[in-house]
Amino acid sequence: MRDPDALAFYDALPPAEQAALNAALAEQPALAEAFARWQSLRASVRADLARSLPDRALLVLYALADDDLLSVAEREQVEAARPALDAALAKHPGLVAAVRRIRADRDAFDAAWADAAAAPGTDHGPRTTDHASASAPRSTPPLRAVRLDRARAADRPPRAAVRPMRLAFRIAAVVAVVAFAGVLTMLALRDAGWETVAGAQTVTFADGSTAELADGARLSLPADGADDARQARLLAGRALFRIERDPSNPFEVTTPNADIAVLGTTFSVEASDVQTEVVLVSGAVTLAPRATPDAAVRLAPGQRSAVLALDAPTAPAPADLGALAWTGVVFARGESVATIAARLGDVFGTRVTVAPSLAGEPVAGEFGADGLDDAVAKLALALGGRVEANGTGLRIVE
Numbered sequence: 418m419r420d421p422d423a424l425a426f427y428d429a430l431p432p433a434e435q436a437a438l439n440a441a442l443a444e445q446p447a448l449a450e451a452f453a454r455w456q457s458l459r460a461s462v463r464a465d466l467a468r469s470l471p472d473r474a475l476l477v478l479y480a481l482a483d484d485d486l487l488s489v490a491e492r493e494q495v496e497a498a499r500p501a502l503d504a505a506l507a508k509h510p511g512l513v514a515a516v517r518r519i520r521a522d523r524d525a526f527d528a529a530w531a532d533a534a535a536a537p538g539t540d541h542g543p544r545t546t547d548h549a550s551a552s553a554p555r556s557t558p559p560l561r562a563v564r565l566d567r568a569r570a571a572d573r574p575p576r577a578a579v580r581p582m583r584l585a586f587r588i589a590a591v592v593a594v595v596a597f598a599g600v601l602t603m604l605a606l607r608d609a610g611w612e613t614v615a616g617a618q619t620v621t622f623a624d625g626s627t628a629e630l631a632d633g634a635r636l637s638l639p640a641d642g643a644d645d646a647r648q649a650r651l652l653a654g655r656a657l658f659r660i661e662r663d664p665s666n667p668f669e670v671t672t673p674n675a676d677i678a679v680l681g682t683t684f685s686v687e688a689s690d691v692q693t694e695v696v697l698v699s700g701a702v703t704l705a706p707r708a709t710p711d712a713a714v715r716l717a718p719g720q721r722s723a724v725l726a727l728d729a730p731t732a733p734a735p736a737d738l739g740a741l742a743w744t745g746v747v748f749a750r751g752e753s754v755a756t757i758a759a760r761l762g763d764v765f766g767t768r769v770t771v772a773p774s775l776a777g778e779p780v781a782g783e784f785g786a787d788g789l790d791d792a793v794a795k796l797a798l799a800l801g802g803r804v805e806a807n808g809t810g811l812r813i814v815e
Contacts, residue, residue, distance in 0.1 A: 475502060476512060480519035514691065514726030611637045613652070622646055624661050626668060631655040631743055655687045657744045660700070675724040676710060678703045683748075683783075684716075685741055694723040696736040698748050698783075704730045719750045746785045747792070754778045754796055758813065765789040768810030775800050775813060 442449040478487060478495045479502050487495070495502075506512050614620055617632040623646040630636055634654025639646050648669040649658075660668045662681025670677040672688035682700025686693065695704050697716040704722050705713035712729040714722050721736035738748040739760055747760040755776035758769040764785055778800055784792035789811070797804045797813045805812045 476505075476515065477519060480516040481523060483520075514728055517728070518726075611650070612640050613637045620649075622649070624663065626658070626660045629657040629659075629744055651686050651688045653688055653690075655685065655743065657683070657685045657741065657746075659683050662700075671707070674707055674726060675730075676705050676707055676713075678705075678713075685744075691726050692723060694721060696721045696738070696741065698738065698741070698750075706730065746783050748783055749780050751779045751781055754780050754800060754813070757784060757796065758793075761785060761789060761792055762810065769793060770810065770812045772802070772812070772814045774815055775802055 475495065475498050478491050479499075481487060482492065482495050506516070613635060614630070614637075615633075615635045616630065617634075618630055620628045620630065620636060620638065622628075622638065626647070628636055628649060631654055634656050635652040636656060637650040637652060639648060647663070647666055648671070650671045652673065658668075658670060658679070660679045660682045664680060668679040668682075670679060670686060672686065672693040673690050675688075675693035677684075677686065677693075677695060679702050680700060682702055683698040684700070684702055685696045685698070688694075693704070695702060695716065697718055697720055699718050701715065701717070703713045703715050704724060705711075706724050706727055706729060708727045709729065714730045714733055716722055716733050719736055719738065720733040722730045722733050724730045738750060738752075741748055742760060742764050745764060747757055747764060749757045753776060755771045757780055758771050761767075761784060762769040765788075767789060769789075780796065780799055782795070782799075784795060786792075793804050793811050793813065800813065802813050802815050805814055
């Protein structure tokens with residue numbers, strides 16, 4: 418364990434857990450190898466971050482540059498480093514989430530402090546605007562979580578009154594940035610007893626569930642004979658899952674930063690190291706950040722949600738099922754038959770048209786898994802029409 422962060426992680430464990438980890442590493446060579454790879458990856462990511470962002474405190478100043486908290490010298494420091502900071506943010510999307518988190522925490526701190534400051538008899542400590550002479554308040558009122566309401570800004574104490582405590586917040590923010598980078602690298606640690614497959618292919622699980630992988634996707638699944646085969650890990654890329662229903666044993670899909678709980682469902686997942694997006698076609702799923710499972714959201718068919726870094730999932734919103742055309746299947750949930758015909762034409766490279774009298778009819782279902790002819794025949798059958806072949810492709814008529 419030569420990596421200082423790995424040593425810190427190890428030393429933070431209680432003695433009993435240290436002993437258990439030592440025993441596991443000694444008894445499971447695959448786990449020991451994975452742990453060594455994790456340390457190597459952490460070192461690599463840390464080195465890359467150090468090159469891209471040598472002074473992580475600058476990221477905190479950058480995040481707070483929209484405030485009046487920074488001194489003139491600090492603002493000049495941020496402006497001088499802005500090109501390098503912009504490049505680092507573009508290269509490491511996780512840092513964008515860190516900036517958002519710093520700003521959100523700052524706003525929550527302001528709101529909580531203003532609320533506490535309004536309490537009778539509260540002592541806020543010395544009121545000063547001098548960074549060098551700022552000191553901690555003589556007593557700190559209990560803070561409670563409140564939602565920031567910009568309309569109450571006039572009721573807040575002067576900025577000078579809260580500056581000492583907000584300076585303490587800045588120190589905490591620097592620590593949070595360092596911890597955030599550590600969390601990202603820890604995601605590389607994988608358990609023993611898992612197999613990884615990659616590339617465009619269809620994976621069939623023991624219960625009959627399937628995962629269709631796009632080119633470039635990487636999926637880990639339990640090795641043969643595992644106690645619980647109803648789980649998978651999408652390490653990167655896109656996959657379409659078709660899960661067999663078993664209410665007593667939900668299927669679980671994890672990504673580097675999110676957990677997805679599934680019953681009988683068809684849904685797609687797109688994952689990277691810092692973001693997970695789920696589009697639900699049918700059934701029901703819940704999506705939650707790995708770090709805060711209580712923040713889970715439940716999707717209804719035709720909805721999407723995403724988790725960026727450690728943030729809460731975005732609110733469920735209507736999804737564009739046309740984005741799933743990479744699967745070779747066109748999914749419909751009430752779209753017009755003309756829209757579905759056009760998508761089939763794009764997928765199979767053949768023109769598919771519909772008679773004007775039928776073009777606006779809504780349809781639902783999956784089309785294309787058994788080829789273009791079968792898909793168009795199903796559409797025509799649903800509409801009470803028929804299929805004609807012409808010189809340019811296929812046409813559905815009455």
